[in-house]
Amino acid sequence: MEDQHSLTVNGSGSSAGGDYNKVKIRGEGTISNDMSCNEFKTYGTSEVRGNMKVKNYVVYGDSEVQGNVDAEFVKVYGNTQMNSDAHIEKTKVRGMIEVKGKFTGDFVDVKGALNVKGDIEVEELSLTGGLESDGLLNAENIEISLRYEGSKVREIGGKKITVRKKARFIPFTSHAGRLQTSIIEGDEIY
Incomplete structure (x- = not known):
């Protein structure tokens, strides 16, 4: 090219x-x-x-893709909507990404919001922002730090799963982070 x-x-x-x-x-x-x-x-x-x-x-x-997305690296500081499936090797989210199909890739770093209608299958997920998925989140290594946003995932499965509350930058706020899921299955869960 x-x-x-x-x-x-x-x-x-x-x-x-x-x-x-x-x-x-x-x-x-x-x-x-x-x-x-x-x-x-x-x-x-x-x-x-x-x-x-x-x-x-x-x-x-703001960006919108009507079809499938196949990318090596995606960095979002605004809003991106992908109306089908997305395969992204490395994803960095500081804004919001919405995927209306399934999401696959290697590494995902979310300090904004990631909304996926289908399943999420990645090697590693690092989340400090918000995550919503109607499907299964499956990864080798999942690290979820709950600060402000509420996250909702139907099922979580992986090798090593860490979920922890993170200190808020703004003291005396009532919006504590939370995670809602039906099932968490992993080899190591912390």
Whole structure:
């Protein structure tokens, strides 16, 4: 993909899908079909009306993908909605990601919010923010630090599972973190 052209949208614009090296959207941009690229950055609002295959996907505003997402690295400081399945090797959430299908990957670091309608299957999950899933959370290593947000997962399964209350930054607040689940199964549970 290094030989592919790049796409930059400043203001408002749209483009057909295809193969790109870099896609940068500053403003409002729409990709009307399947696309693949090395780097996709949104500094405003973006929509992909197909599947997305990307190495680095960075969101500083709002982004929506109608199809499946296949990514090596995703970093979200705003809001991202994935309307189908997502496979992301490394995920860093400082805003919010919503996945309407299943979520798979290697490493997930959530200090914002992750909402998944289907199952979550990853190697490692580190959670300080909020997590909601109607399915099974399955990982080798799960570390959940409850601070402000309430988390709700139907089932949790893994090798090593750690759940702990974390000190709040703001004293005297009444919003303590909590975890609601039906089943927790693991080799080591702390």
